[in-house]
Amino acid sequence: MTAFDVRPITEEERRSTFDLLRRALHVRPVTDDVWARIRESWPAAHKFGAFEGGSPIGIVSSYDTEIAVPGGRILPVAAVEGVGVRADRTRRGALSAMMAAQLADFAARGLPLAVLHASEPTIYGRFGYGSAALGKTVRVERPAARLHERVAAGGDVRLLTPEEAVKEIPGLYRRIGLHRPGMIGRPAQWWPISHDQQAGPDGGHLVAVHSGPDGDDGFVVYATISRRSFEAPDRGAALDVHDLHAAGPEARAALWRYLLSVDLVSEVRARHRPVDEPLALMLTDHRHAATVAVEDDLWLRPVDVEAALAGRTYGTAGPVVLAVTDRQLPANTGHYEAGPDGARRTGAAADLALDVDTLGMLYLGQWSATTLAEAGRVEVRDEAALARADELFTTTAAPWCGTHF
Template structure:
């Protein structure tokens, strides 16, 4: 076992630790120019590194923001935006020590929830994260794919210059708001890395904004990807949707109508779209829309189980007593009565028993208690409680994050 120490990083260790993360994800070390543009998005705050002597060998990072939960509240959340270990130090307990330190920090600061996008799905369940929201990859064939005449219409779409995209989109995203469970706020440090480097003056993506009766209400960031080849010289490009948000159905339809009207393209593709986005039924012929994949997107971990359960709303059903087990944060282990009138710890017998990662899967409404019980993730001690839990936790709108971090 290699000896190492885990501690918060200092300001002077920011660049060396971002390089550890980049190399662990098989990217080159950051250049001087890139660091000058994006270094402010890698503050020392909320970062823990493992050190062998004075050399960093692993890193975990997060930033604080808010997340929409069922019922419409925005709840504080820690968004884990980086976790990596140097290739010659993996499988030696480094990541486990880093994740334990990070979770202890979240708990000490009173953060009720943590979320991440998993590079490998098999890693994060053991740290209490569960797959809480899915996303689908869709492709619409062009020119055959077009919207039905009765799909909501109105408003205008305009293209932004890169300078306008950098300036205008943060306020527009905030105006659109966190209207779906799983959506998170985008703090100032998010934009330089996750938006500006795609759509800014030195990037290649394009940006279009939809304006309705009350002003700007949606946007799309997309790239044009050539599909021409020696064997298919006449095949048009594909528009690859990188980021799309809309305040309502009319704005969403307006953005899709715009994308499907662009000339000289053979299709439009979007990854990690909401699983319930009704794109196929918006088309005159739904067969021109194909779902290519459905993948895990947002992973969620209750850090303070009682506070997390108490933050969301529940549908009308009889209460259910959950026995939650949490090995990393044992203070969460216990029984919780969950109902439409609230949540409380209890000494009553449990109706359902589950680990904290499974509670993360149940929390936003992506998975039903029935499905999780059938998969062996929930131990059923009262059969009637499964249907009550289904009704309590179900959401009409599928959860979706829509923000890469």
């Protein structure tokens, strides 16, 4: 077993840990020029490294932001953005030790929730994260696909220059707001790596903005991918949608109408769209839009179970008592009553029992208590409580994050 220490990284270790993360993700280390542009997006704060003889062999990173939860409230959340272990030091306990340190830090700082996107879904359940929101990949055939005449798609769509895209889109995202459970805020450090690298002068992506009666209210970031070949020299390009957000249905429809009107395009693809986005129904022929995949998107972990449960609202059914088990943060283990009047810790007998990762799956409304019970993830102690829990936790809109981190 290799000996290593886990501790917060220092300012001087930012570059070496960033390069380590990229190597773990099979990406080349950045050049000096690129590092100079993005270094402020990799601060030392909230990063824990595993070190062997002074050299980093692993890294876990997060940043603090906000998340929309059912009922429209906005709660503090830790977004876990970079996790990696050097290839020759995996499966020796470094990841578990770093994740434990990170969770302890979240709890000490009073954060109610943590979220991540899982590169390998089998990893994070043992640390208390559950698959809390799904995303679908859609493929739309061109030029056959067009919006139905009854779909409202007014306003104007304009293309931005790369310089305008870097400057204008952060403010527009804030104005659109966190209007769906699972959407998270994008702090200043998020933009240089996750947006500017794609939409800026060196990125190659295109950015279009929709303007309605009250000004700009939607945007799309996409790339054009050539699909020509020797056998098909006239085949149209594909548009790969990287980021699409709108304040309402009309702005969203107008952005899709724009994408479907671009000349010399054979298909439009978009990954991690809301599973309830009605794109196919917006077309004159719904068969021209296909859902080609549905994948786990946002993973969520309650860090302070009582605060997390109290932070969201519930349906109108009678309350249920949940027995929650949390092996990593044992202070969370206990009974909690959730109902129309809120949620709180209780000494009452439990109706349903579940681990904290399953509570993460239930929290945003993606999965019903009945479905989770049928999957063996919820122990049912009162059969009548399942229907009540379904009514309490279900949301009208499917949860969706819409932000890669």
